[in-house]
Amino acid sequence: MxxxxxxxxxLLGKILKPYxxxxxxRVAFFISGLENVLFQxxxxxxxxxxxxxxxxxxxxxxDDDKTARVKFEGVENLDSASKLTGRxxxxxxxxxxxxxLKNLEPDELTGFKxxxxxxxxxxxxxxxxxxxxxxILEVNFNEKELLIPFHENLIKKIDAKKKxxxxxxxxxxxxx
Numbered sequence: 215m216x217x218x219x220x221x222x223x224x225l226l227g228k229i230l231k232p233y234x235x236x237x238x239x240r241v242a243f244f245i246s247g248l249e250n251v252l253f254q255x256x257x258x259x260x261x262x263x264x265x266x267x268x269x270x271x272x273x274x275x276x277d278d279d280k281t282a283r284v285k286f287e288g289v290e291n292l293d294s295a296s297k298l299t300g301r302x303x304x305x306x307x308x309x310x311x312x313x314x315l316k317n318l319e320p321d322e323l324t325g326f327k328x329x330x331x332x333x334x335x336x337x338x339x340x341x342x343x344x345x346x347x348x349x350i351l352e353v354n355f356n357e358k359e360l361l362i363p364f365h366e367n368l369i370k371k372i373d374a375k376k377k378x379x380x381x382x383x384x385x386x387x388x389x390x
Contacts, residue, residue, distance in 0.1 A: 224310050226248070227243035227303045228303060229302075230242050237292070240284075242281055243303070246280050247279065247313075253271065253274060255271065257269060260298060261303075272287045323351070325338060328351070329381070330383060336381070337354045339353055340359070343361075
């Protein structure tokens, strides 16, 4: 397995509590549409002392599009499941399809720092406007409102751990 750092992952959710006595845990995910990404035999990372530890999914039962009961290999009882309570669930950035990242709740992006690909800070997210066909990221930029279309060609990375969104903007957009 290649060396993998926590920064290379996307925070997908949090383990809420054990479910039953056979080692299941209830997981709340921040984005919907993961049913085709997380399934029996796939693996995710669980954060332990700021380090990603891989866990293989033995069984996953979806309650709705953002909540599931998950049984991990090696977690066999209530006691071992209890040790996972409150831990972050992370997936490699390459594993999550970019189109699913659009499913992040708007209030979960508020306050995120927006940086460009040259690591310059553009501002902070103040909201996500979803009134039209295209979602628009609202960013406080130099005391003005900067509107960035929420599109995979422009949004290059969402790092929930650092609360940062990396964008690659077309030339001249900042001058408008």
